[in-house]
Amino acid sequence: MAKENKAQPLQRQVKDHWYVNYNEMGFPSIQKGWVLPVDRWAEFDPFILMAEDWFKKGTFPDHPHRGFQTVTYVVDGRLEHIDNGGGRDILEPGDVQYMNAGWAARHAEDGVEDDIAHTLQLWLNLPKDKRNTETLYQNVYAEEAPVVPFEGGSVKVFSGNIAGTQGPLESIVPITLSEITLSEGAEYVLSLPENHNAFLYVLAGDIDAGKNEVNIKKHGVATLSFNDDGQEQNPSELNIKSNKRRTKVLVYSGAPIKEDIVPYGPFVMNTMEEIKQAFQDFCNGKFGPPAV
Template sequence: MSIEIRHATVMAEGAGARVKRHLPLPTFMNFDPFVMFDHFELGAGTGFPEHPHRGFEAITYLFSGEIEHRDNLGNVSTVGPGGAQRFTAGSGIVHSEMPSVEETTSGIQLWVNLPRRLKASEPAYEEAPAETVPEVAFDGGRERRIAGEGGRVSLKTDALYRHVMLDAGGRHAIEPPAGWRAIVYLKDGAVRVNGQTLAVAQAAFLEGEARIELEASEGSELMVVAGHPHGEPIRQRGPYVD
């Protein structure tokens, strides 16, 4: 059982984009099955122009603004705050994600590795507008279920992904299946994760923890992702995860 608090590294990506990155970093490349976790901010004229990928699935979830996805499969779609889009790169996909409004576009991009048996699967795309993402209220807050049990977006890896919003003094617990790893990222506010303090832009990496307990001392927003590790070698090189 372990929990490690890690700071984000601020860096440039794409065309003028700024990201707060937790994965991959030279000293911490991946956290099986997760191979990238970026909190991005895009101004007008910045973004992620056309580029290739293979070997994983990616979910882009927005907090603000609007982003347009285009790919070589012929998909063209936009997603706004509270919405998500998922692509399965599989054997290979070429896509772009560019803001389609003047205001700042902010969100999370999460990459989930594909098991070796699915690396050569057909590429695919799924759009999840905000109104289709289930939102569940509980005493002290609410959560939006992006993927996993009760979630909107499908993945080929056993995983859950939630956007949790806690009131001041709010508490919430998530119990992932045994053997799963989890990441808790604090977007805004002040939270304790299994008794450890998490500051804004920090992430808690949990392994072997049967229960994720969240306590907010003020109104807070955080992302919780958990998944079953594949236990296979990960060969990660830029946009490719082989």
């Protein structure tokens, strides 16, 4: 009896890669770099942008959002979150906060006391039919994210199902977020849904990534090949090899939404008319009281 030939998983390749350029900012903001620049949102779909910021208290006081989600990873320092729904907390290095701005978020994100907060904030699109969803926040503390060890390292799972382990972050648009730590010479094969657009960011160290073994060092970003017509249940594989004693990589993935958007100021909508309406609603007090 003939054996059934199973299709081999897609082997992810590095499609494009670059290094973040940083600009000094006016105090209390200190430095900013664009990990994912906003003018390339169409190729990053469902991701819109990612900013890397160093800042002190007073940089991001009370402000509104509508129409998208954020995923904030604290690299260093302490980050205080305050929202006008009564939420208040302090996040420390390795913690992640998820926010669904939905129809009307109003919050503040600031350094604590004299700390310099160092964060990575990802903007994640919402489909048109979910832009008016309820505003919500979820903190995932570093110790709450499950860790799966492997030879020479480990993978921490914040969101999605990675290495047979489900992460605690529950976004309205499902994504995966994993933090991979490797020692020198260690290799890891990360399994991701084949239809997910994905990118990685090297927080520390030096890696060779993808089937094409592209070398990427600290502050390097890489977008990855994927099967746009694929199925969520079908896996793909991303090969990562560490070339340094201490390497740490963040990998994000999500299925494209395939809708035109207008990112403008603190809002992301589908048309400029909707952006104008969001500003009008904020001015008319529909976002609620300030976050203080």
